[in-house]
Amino acid sequence: xxxxxxxxxxxxxxxxxxxxxxxxxxxxxxxxxxxxxxxxxxxxxxxxxxxxxxxxxxxxxxxxxxxxxxxxxxxxxxxxxxxxxxxxxxxxxxxxxxxxxxxxxxxxxxxxxxxxxxxxxxxxxxxxxxxxxxxxxxxxxxxxxxxxxxxxxxxxxxxxxxxxxxxxxxxxxxxxxxxxxxxxxxxxxxxxxxxxxxxxxxxxxxxxxxxxxxxxxxxxxxxxxxxxxxxxxxxxxxxxxxxxxxxxxxxxxxxxxxxxxxxxxxxxxxxxxxxxxxxxxxxxxxxxxxxxxxxxxxxxxxxxxxxxxxxxxxxxxxxxxxxxxxxxxxxxxxxxxxxxxxxxxxxxxxxxxxxxxxxxxxxxxxxxxxxxxxxxxxxxxxxxxxxxxxxxxxxxxxxxxxxxxxxxxxxxxxxxxxxxxxxxxxxxxxxxxxxxxxxxxxxxxxxxxxxxxxxxxxxxxxxxxxxxxxxxxxxxxxxxxxxxxxxxxxxxxxxxxxxxxxx
Numbered sequence: 349x350x351x352x353x354x355x356x357x358x359x360x361x362x363x364x365x366x367x368x369x370x371x372x373x374x375x376x377x378x379x380x381x382x383x384x385x386x387x388x389x390x391x392x393x394x395x396x397x398x399x400x401x402x403x404x405x406x407x408x409x410x411x412x413x414x415x416x417x418x419x420x421x422x423x424x425x426x427x428x429x430x431x432x433x434x435x436x437x438x439x440x441x442x443x444x445x446x447x448x449x450x451x452x453x454x455x456x457x458x459x460x461x462x463x464x465x466x467x468x469x470x471x472x473x474x475x476x477x478x479x480x481x482x483x484x485x486x487x488x489x490x491x492x493x494x495x496x497x498x499x500x501x502x503x504x505x506x507x508x509x510x511x512x513x514x515x516x517x518x519x520x521x522x523x524x525x526x527x528x529x530x531x532x533x534x535x536x537x538x539x540x541x542x543x544x545x546x547x548x549x550x551x552x553x554x555x556x557x558x559x560x561x562x563x564x565x566x567x568x569x570x571x572x573x574x575x576x577x578x579x580x581x582x583x584x585x586x587x588x589x590x591x592x593x594x595x596x597x598x599x600x601x602x603x604x605x606x607x608x609x610x611x612x613x614x615x616x617x618x619x620x621x622x623x624x625x626x627x628x629x630x631x632x633x634x635x636x637x638x639x640x641x642x643x644x645x646x647x648x649x650x651x652x653x654x655x656x657x658x659x660x661x662x663x664x665x666x667x668x669x670x671x672x673x674x675x676x677x678x679x680x681x682x683x684x685x686x687x688x689x690x691x692x693x694x695x696x697x698x699x700x701x702x703x704x705x706x707x708x709x710x711x712x713x714x715x716x717x718x719x720x721x722x723x724x725x726x727x728x729x730x731x732x733x734x735x736x737x738x739x740x741x742x743x744x745x746x747x748x749x750x751x752x753x754x755x756x757x758x759x760x761x762x763x764x765x766x767x768x769x770x771x772x773x774x775x776x777x778x779x780x781x782x783x784x785x786x787x788x789x790x791x792x793x794x795x796x797x798x799x800x801x802x803x804x805x806x807x808x809x810x811x812x813x814x815x816x817x818x819x820x821x822x823x824x825x826x827x828x829x830x831x832x833x834x835x836x837x838x839x840x841x842x843x844x845x846x847x848x849x850x851x
Contacts, residue, residue: 400653400833401560403642405850408559411639412552421544421551428544432537439534441479448472470496482530484520489513493707511710514699522689529686532679539672546665553846559639560837562632564830567644569625571826576618579819583611583812590808603801603808610812652780652829653836655773656845658766661759665844670755677744677751684744688737696724762842769842773835780832783825790814790821 412418449471474492481487491513524530587607593599632639661667700720702713713719797814800806840846 399849400647401837402849402851403647404560404563405556405846407639407642408556408636409850411636412555415555417555418548418551421548425541425544425548428537428540432534432541435533435537439480439482441477444476444478446472446474446476468496470494482527484525484527484530486518488516493710495707507705508703509705509707509710510701510703511707511714512699512701513714514697516695516697518693518695520691520693522692523686524691524693526682526686528679529683532683535679536676539676542672543669546669549665549844549847553841553844556846557837557841559636561834562628562635563641563644564833566625566628566632566641568827568830569621569628570644572621572823573618573625575819575822575826576614576621579815580611580614580618582815583607583614586808586811587611606807606809606812610808610815613812613816652777652832655770655777656839656843658770659843659845661762664762666758666762670758674748674751674755677748681741681744681748684737684741688741690731691727691729693727694724695727696722698722765842766839769835769839773832773839776828776831776835780825780828783821783828787818787821787825790818794818 450469452468452470472492472494474490476488476490478486478488491511493509493511495510496508519525528535587604587610590599590604590607594601594604632641662671698720699722700714702710702716702719704710704713794811794814794817797806797811801808801811837846840849
């Protein structure tokens with residue numbers, strides 16, 4: 349019995365099963381029942397490893413563009429960019445060209461012309477370039493030339509040309525004079541683009557979350573199978589040893605039956621774990637077909653992530669979206685207030701004209717500084733019964749108050765969620781240490797149970813139960829380590845820090 353106890357303690361002291369793949373537990377060579385192997389879960393340390401999910405992110409990046417959940421958001425982005433171009437096009441310059449020809453034939457009723465038909469032909473071409481500005485200003489520059497031909501006796505010349513250039517400026521003073529109001533359509537389109545970018549990032553994060561979560565489920569299923577395989581192997585070895593001892597009268601039939609029950613229990617659990625693993629693999633293949641996943645032992649290193657520093661709500665996507673909503677509500681107030689104003693605008697224009705019997709001469713006449721005209725005026729209009737506009741303005745003020753309250757609620761709930769996730773992160777780290785202690789306690793108890801069975805002080809049923817408790821504790825430790833990684837993932841998703849890891 350002492351020899352068995354010493355060998356078991358030595359095995360634990362030398363860490364035979366820190367990793368079952370690198371250091372498999374050797375089969376027992378003594379007739380005492382064997383203890384199950386130690387966990388495959390990573391050992392908790394105080395080191396920081398924030399890049400544990402980088403291999404998964406790199407693997408997912410290669411196929412992310414082909415995911416339909418991402419592709420549909422990309423189409424939405426393209427649509428919003430087109431909408432922005434439509435909104436911006438309303439402020440593009442406009443050019444207009446207006447050619448025209450006409451002919452007039454009238455019966456003469458003049459002493460000079462005498463009886464007969466007077467025929468007058470004319471043609472003109474005008475070009476005008478105008479540009480509206482967000483300040484409510486409109487600028488127009490144009491030029492025109494016209495020609496006329498008449499056979500009347502009262503005209504100085506049979507052919508007559510007239511040319512002109514003009515500049516006109518108008519400025520809205522009340523309605524339409526607010527730059528923010530005039531740019532509202534473009535600003536809404538820019539907000540829609542920003543929202544579509546957020547949707548794209550959210551879609552990427554959602555897909556990476558799905559991939560990493562499924563990978564961790566597979567890792568847990570695989571670890572369970574490995575642990576249960578070792579448990580089944582140890583249980584079968586124990587059963588064979590006691591069956592041989594039963595033949596020579598060194599053990600009881602009850603002990604053998606207890607070990608047989610233990611083997612059956614372990615085989616049932618192994619079969620369940622294998623079915624669960626196969627189901628997880630089918631789901632992974634369905635959602636992530638032909639994806640080459642990194643080996644879990646390369647990702648799950650012997651370190652754990654640490655809780656990061658807190659970040660500001662304004663630096664998150666939700667915070668930025670909330671700020672955009674507030675800005676939109678403020679613009680709605682300005683738009684409704686602008687709509688309640690009367691129309692008042694100032695208009696001014698200046699023009700130069702030239703006339704001559706030759707087309708080129710009519711343009712040269714424009715140099716005459718004495719010949720010009722200018723105009724300045726005001727235009728005002730009032731529509732009676734603007735109650736709808738005034739009510740709309742009051743409603744927009746109420747909507748702004750609502751948006752501010754909703755922003756406060758969003759910020760509070762975000763911080764509440766952040767606190768919950770950080771507390772869960774800290775709890776997961778603590779549970780790893782606690783579970784590690786439980787594994788040590790269960791192993792020590794198994795060593796004592798093994799020694800007592802060898803000494804005949806207890807039955808093998810107690811030994812089987814002790815072995816099961818060790819196996820359960822080992823798997824619980826692995827789950828605890830994965831819970832730390834899940835906590836890290838969820839906190840990164842909440843604070844939008846996952847995509848920042850992508851190379």
